[in-house]
Amino acid sequence: MKKIVLFCSSGMSSSLMPQKIVDAGKAQGFPCEVKAYDIAKINDCGKDADMILLAPQVRFMAEEVREKLPGIPCLVIDMMDYGTMNGQRVLKKIADELNKKN
Amino acid sequence: MNDLMNKLAAAMEKYLAPVMSKMASNRYFSAIRDALAATTGLTVFGSLCLLVATFPFPQAYVDWRTANPDIINAIRVPFAMTVSIISIYVAFGIGYYLSKHYGLNTLTGGVGALFTFLIMAKGLDGGSLGAAGMFTAILAGILSVEISRLCIEKNIVIKLPEQVPPNIAGGFTALIPNVLTGILVVIIVYFLGFDVNAILTNVLTPLVTAGGDSVITALIYVIGATLFWFGGLHPSILATILTPAWTLMAEENMAALAAGTAIPHIFVRPFFFTFIFIGGQCGTLMLNLVMFRSKSKTHRDLAKLALPAGIFNINEPILFGLPIVLNPVLIVPALIGQVICVFTTWFAFGTGLVPGMGNPTAALWNLPVPLAAFLCTNSWQAIVLTVVNMIIQGIIYIPFYRIAEKQMVEIETGEAA
Numbered sequence: 001m002k003k004i005v006l007f008c009s010s011g012m013s014s015s016l017m018p019q020k021i022v023d024a025g026k027a028q029g030f031p032c033e034v035k036a037y038d039i040a041k042i043n044d045c046g047k048d049a050d051m052i053l054l055a056p057q058v059r060f061m062a063e064e065v066r067e068k069l070p071g072i073p074c075l076v077i078d079m080m081d082y083g084t085m086n087g088q089r090v091l092k093k094i095a096d097e098l099n100k101k102n
Numbered sequence: 103m104n105d106l107m108n109k110l111a112a113a114m115e116k117y118l119a120p121v122m123s124k125m126a127s128n129r130y131f132s133a134i135r136d137a138l139a140a141t142t143g144l145t146v147f148g149s150l151c152l153l154v155a156t157f158p159f160p161q162a163y164v165d166w167r168t169a170n171p172d173i174i175n176a177i178r179v180p181f182a183m184t185v186s187i188i189s190i191y192v193a194f195g196i197g198y199y200l201s202k203h204y205g206l207n208t209l210t211g212g213v214g215a216l217f218t219f220l221i222m223a224k225g226l227d228g229g230s231l232g233a234a235g236m237f238t239a240i241l242a243g244i245l246s247v248e249i250s251r252l253c254i255e256k257n258i259v260i261k262l263p264e265q266v267p268p269n270i271a272g273g274f275t276a277l278i279p280n281v282l283t284g285i286l287v288v289i290i291v292y293f294l295g296f297d298v299n300a301i302l303t304n305v306l307t308p309l310v311t312a313g314g315d316s317v318i319t320a321l322i323y324v325i326g327a328t329l330f331w332f333g334g335l336h337p338s339i340l341a342t343i344l345t346p347a348w349t350l351m352a353e354e355n356m357a358a359l360a361a362g363t364a365i366p367h368i369f370v371r372p373f374f375f376t377f378i379f380i381g382g383q384c385g386t387l388m389l390n391l392v393m394f395r396s397k398s399k400t401h402r403d404l405a406k407l408a409l410p411a412g413i414f415n416i417n418e419p420i421l422f423g424l425p426i427v428l429n430p431v432l433i434v435p436a437l438i439g440q441v442i443c444v445f446t447t448w449f450a451f452g453t454g455l456v457p458g459m460g461n462p463t464a465a466l467w468n469l470p471v472p473l474a475a476f477l478c479t480n481s482w483q484a485i486v487l488t489v490v491n492m493i494i495q496g497i498i499y500i501p502f503y504r505i506a507e508k509q510m511v512e513i514e515t516g517e518a519a
Binding site: 008009012013016040055056057058059060061063064079080082083084085 | 119120122123126127132135136139331334335336338404407411416418419420421422423424425427428468
């Protein structure tokens with residue numbers, strides 16, 4: 001069960017996505033747990049995750065996140081995928097990234 | 103035109119994003135931002151108490167209020183203990199968060215900052231504990247933590263034996279830095295007569311308030327925020343910069359409401375988040391509703407997906423999904439519609455058509471706008487204003503939306519064919 005955390009500006013718009021990703025994960029045989037948080041909580045909530053996702057509007061934080069939490073892969077969600085809440089496409093990119101790591 | 107817009111978006115990405123990244127991670131900026139965020143719960147509670155204590159209808163309630171001053175005074179206490187002395191909490195918060203950044207003891211950091219602030223603000227009776235003292239609180243917090251950090255780095259601390267529990271040892275570690283800071287501030291303020299607090303409150307505060315309470319600032323903010331969204335970037339930096347002004351103005355408005363005098367400031371936070379950013383930034387709620395009848399199935403589906411959050415002013419699905427982001431066709435009506443609404447709202451409040459925003463902190467940004475409008479003004483006129491603005495934004499979007507709709511329909515029929 002992969003632990004995935006998703007950050008956006010207030011933890012609100014990003015709260016729409018987690019369920020979609022989890023559902024896509026179930027359908028594709030990639031069980032995961034996804035939680036959404038405020039980007040200000042990056043240190044507290046990011047450190048135990050298997051993967052960090054950033055909402056596109058906070059993509060400028062990617063460098064800082066990678067510096068603060070170097071061992072954890074950090075992906076910026078594609079704008080269209082985020083807008084249309086496309087859990088499947090986001091999950092595919094998560095799976096690809098984590099498989100690459102192994 | 104498309105080419106120019108693409109160049110603009112790329113330039114924003116290349117130059118603006120790194121600047122924002124640096125600003126957002128700047129330790130003082132972050133500490134101030136986090137400290138203010140931590141006080142939101144208090145200010146909201148205080149403003150709700152003020153709301154209850156000043157609610158103007160029905161008349162029977164107003165009469166009851168006048169007849170029961172003791173009960174009303176009790177209801178007002180949370181307001182007096184939160185908004186009216188907000189700088190105390192801010193000072194502690196800055197001490198806490200800046201210490202956290204440096205890996206220092208956060209509790210003694212917060213306490214030390216509070217101590218420094220109280221000296222600078224000339225004590226509990228100094229009258230500077232409210233929003234006016236906020237800059238002093240920030241300065242005190244930063245000064246206190248930096249001196250602590252210096253002392254610990256240069257090892258100018260009292261070291262207790264290892265067997266002493268860390269909680270007790272922490273207090274002693276903080277002793278020398280706190281004493282040093284205290285002596286320093288007393289010398290500066292009382293012996294050198296350099297009244298830091300008076301300078302900050304009498305010079306900086308009016309400047310910041312005047313800067314914030316102007317239609318020019320409002321236009322710069324609204325246009326700037328919309329351009330940020332065009333580049334797909336969250337303009338939270340702009341809001342953070344305006345927050346001190348908004349906090350100062352909010353407190354003055356609330357004090358006026360409590361005293362029954364005229365509400366001084368128009369361009370407080372809800373001016374933007376309730377009357378302009380209807381459905382979310384770029385004013386997309388009416389557009390969302392229009393899209394339910396779209397000729398494009400993709401857009402109809404998007405409308406359904408986006409509406410539940412849109413009512414609560416969360417509109418990333420529309421911003422990224424339509425998209426409005428990186429889309430010159432739709433960014434133009436976003437700009438025009440919101441700018442027009444700046445003027446309509448300014449006119450409505452300036453002429454007194456809508457009663458002033460006496461309770462700005464009660465208008466949480468993600469409440470449906472009619473409710474937020476009511477809560478911050480205690481008036482139905484404000485609700486009418488939100489409806490008027492929403493319709494204006496919708497009317498401006500429609501002709502431009504038809505272009506986007508046509509493009510999407512062509513893609514859909516192209517795929518089906």
